[in-house]
Amino acid sequence: MIDLSNLTIQKAHEALTKGDYTVRELVDAYLGVIKEKNTELNAYLEVYNDIDTQVERAEKKFVDKTATLLTGIPFAIKDNILYKGHIASASSKILENYTAAYDATVIQKLKDAGVVVLGRTNMDEFAMGSSTQTSAFGVTRNPLDPTRVPGGSSGGSAAAVAANMALVSLGTETCGSVREPAAFCGLVGLKPTYGSVSRYGIIAMGNSLDQVSPLGKRVEDVEIIFNSLAAYDPYDDTSLPEGLRTPKDAKENKNNKKIGVPWHLFETGVDPQVMQNFKDSVEKLKSLGYEIIDIELPHAKYSLAAYYIIMPAEVSTNLSRFDGIRYGYSAKGDTLVEVYNKSRGGGFGKEARRRILLGTYVLSHGYYDAYYNKAIKIREKIRQEVLQAFQNVGLILTPTVPFLPFKLGEKMDDPVAMYLCDVFSAPANLSGVPSIALPSGKTKEGLPFSIQFMAPQNREDALFAVGKAFETPAVQ
Amino acid sequence: MDIKDVEKLASLARIELPEDEKEQILKDMGSILEYVKQIEEVEVGDVAPDHTLHNAWREDAPDDRKFSRDSIIAQFPDSKDNFLKVKKILSND
Numbered sequence: 001m002i003d004l005s006n007l008t009i010q011k012a013h014e015a016l017t018k019g020d021y022t023v024r025e026l027v028d029a030y031l032g033v034i035k036e037k038n039t040e041l042n043a044y045l046e047v048y049n050d051i052d053t054q055v056e057r058a059e060k061k062f063v064d065k066t067a068t069l070l071t072g073i074p075f076a077i078k079d080n081i082l083y084k085g086h087i088a089s090a091s092s093k094i095l096e097n098y099t100a101a102y103d104a105t106v107i108q109k110l111k112d113a114g115v116v117v118l119g120r121t122n123m124d125e126f127a128m129g130s131s132t133q134t135s136a137f138g139v140t141r142n143p144l145d146p147t148r149v150p151g152g153s154s155g156g157s158a159a160a161v162a163a164n165m166a167l168v169s170l171g172t173e174t175c176g177s178v179r180e181p182a183a184f185c186g187l188v189g190l191k192p193t194y195g196s197v198s199r200y201g202i203i204a205m206g207n208s209l210d211q212v213s214p215l216g217k218r219v220e221d222v223e224i225i226f227n228s229l230a231a232y233d234p235y236d237d238t239s240l241p242e243g244l245r246t247p248k249d250a251k252e253n254k255n256n257k258k259i260g261v262p263w264h265l266f267e268t269g270v271d272p273q274v275m276q277n278f279k280d281s282v283e284k285l286k287s288l289g290y291e292i293i294d295i296e297l298p299h300a301k302y303s304l305a306a307y308y309i310i311m312p313a314e315v316s317t318n319l320s321r322f323d324g325i326r327y328g329y330s331a332k333g334d335t336l337v338e339v340y341n342k343s344r345g346g347g348f349g350k351e352a353r354r355r356i357l358l359g360t361y362v363l364s365h366g367y368y369d370a371y372y373n374k375a376i377k378i379r380e381k382i383r384q385e386v387l388q389a390f391q392n393v394g395l396i397l398t399p400t401v402p403f404l405p406f407k408l409g410e411k412m413d414d415p416v417a418m419y420l421c422d423v424f425s426a427p428a429n430l431s432g433v434p435s436i437a438l439p440s441g442k443t444k445e446g447l448p449f450s451i452q453f454m455a456p457q458n459r460e461d462a463l464f465a466v467g468k469a470f471e472t473p474a475v476q
Numbered sequence: 477m478d479i480k481d482v483e484k485l486a487s488l489a490r491i492e493l494p495e496d497e498k499e500q501i502l503k504d505m506g507s508i509l510e511y512v513k514q515i516e517e518v519e520v521g522d523v524a525p526d527h528t529l530h531n532a533w534r535e536d537a538p539d540d541r542k543f544s545r546d547s548i549i550a551q552f553p554d555s556k557d558n559f560l561k562v563k564k565i566l567s568n569d
Binding site: 084098099101102103234237238299302305306308309316320323324325326327328330333334335336337338339340341342344345346348350353354356357358360361364370371374375377378380381384414415416419 | 481482485486488489490491492493494497501504505507508509510511512513514515516518520523524525532533534541542543544547548550551552553554560562563564565567
């Protein structure tokens with residue numbers, strides 16, 4: 001029996017290299033768990049039918065001695081990442097029958113490394129949500145407590161890893177969509193620097209915010225995936241050129257051990273248990289030799305409000321391509337406009353419709369200046385403020401989510417309450433800096449706590465360093 | 477904002493809404509706009525982005541792409557002789 005609960009990429013790689021077990025046996029172990037648990041949890045929408053071919057490709061690499069760390073590692077991918085020849089639906093009825101015509105760059109990289117992609121995971125429709133309850137294909141349940149949500153929008157990718165249905169997974173973030181489910185499922189989730197990982201082949205939600213983001217049980221796993229995926233991609237116009245990726249003074253930076261805490265952002269609205277855990281985590285960091293410094297981010301409290309103008313604006317333009325004409329769900333109508341109206345009305349779910357209308361509103365004549373233009377100015381203010389803060393500290397620390405995983409069905413009829421799940425996520429997405437969510441203990445009932453760090457652009461290394469220092473030692 | 481505005485937005489966005497959802501959307505939009513309205517109180521002044529934009533387009537040259545014409549045509553909801561078929565956009569009246 002392989003101990004899936006404590007498995008890491010490194011451990012699996014060593015075992016596969018030594019021949020303790022084969023890729024086939026490793027993959028079968030995960031498929032066994034999927035068979036046992038997926039009916040209840042609904043983490044996967046589909047287990048792929050080409051796993052045998054992928055296993056052969058990986059095993060051949062071990063025979064040829066061309067295997068790398070990721071070879072044979074079982075992955076789950078979010079349903080908005082294109083995997084050629086397979087359905088990619090963004091958990092929406094409008095793309096229910098859409099087959100990817102090409103591979104996303106991140107998938108090409110995983111294929112080159114010889115990973116085994118087990119299947120595609122459930123998500124909030126078009127990544128719009130914080131609990132995986134807006135999927136057109138049913139909710140995903142939290143493996144730690146199936147009466148609760150796994151977070152979202154990458155809830156399926158988080159649940160798959162937490163339930164040992166994949167060793168690691170890919171999600172995507174627009175605003176907290178990996179860090180929040182990581183928090184709710186007791187995992188590590190990394191939102192990389194904007195532009196560091198290619199967005200080519202990702203079904204877009206908010207182009208100025210989206211990033212592919214890895215999930216794993218340990219910091220080292222997330223680090224390995226990030227290092228394998230982060231590279232310039234000529235097919236992504238927002239991809240960072242190689243020359244802009246490495247900060248000059250990374251290792252010797254005098255601020256590496258200084259953590260800024262913007263206490264004023266969470267004076268209210270945070271669950272007392274979450275707050276107590278946060279304070280305990282701060283004490284733990286002090287005992288690990290970090291210096292804790294109070295910082296002020298005066299505009300950061302407007303992050304979520306600015307986000308809920310900028311994102312719907314980008315959503316309303318992005319999702320205009322789904323019109324029932326070239327692919328996806330197409331309703332019959334007598335005129336072209338009727339085909340559009342019925343295909344989009346019937347194909348998009350409630351939350352997608354709501355956000356498209358909101359975006360249409362904030363971009364419309366007469367409201368554009370008051371909403372969109374103001375919001376992008378505030379975004380720039382927040383960005384400058386965050387960069388300014390990093391003159392004096394190396395890291396910024398907040399809770400990941402203001403509260404604990406909630407019950408299925410909760411917050412569904414109160415959009416603003418749902419949006420507040422991501423109140424601490426927004427500054428990193430708006431300013432483009434990387435951020436990591438880390439498990440920070442559990443309640444008596446076994447629900448997970450989480451804290452998150454932000455670092456300056458391209459300083460993922462600083463997030464991995466503090467993450468490894470903070471996380472509980474690995475089981476050997 | 478009233479029902480007429482919701483209908484106008486839905487028509488601009490080309491989304492047919494069921495009658496019973498219009499009220500709901502009106503209510504939701506109200507609460508969301510109430511929340512985002514807090515940006516009104518922020519004095520930002522003239523914020524100029526401190527970055528410069530540059531052209532990231534590729535050369536306009538043929539490229540060896542991995543997707544085939546067939547894989548795209550196969551997804552057309554309606555087609556004739558390998559062409560995408562759409563409803564008439566101009567009418568006689």
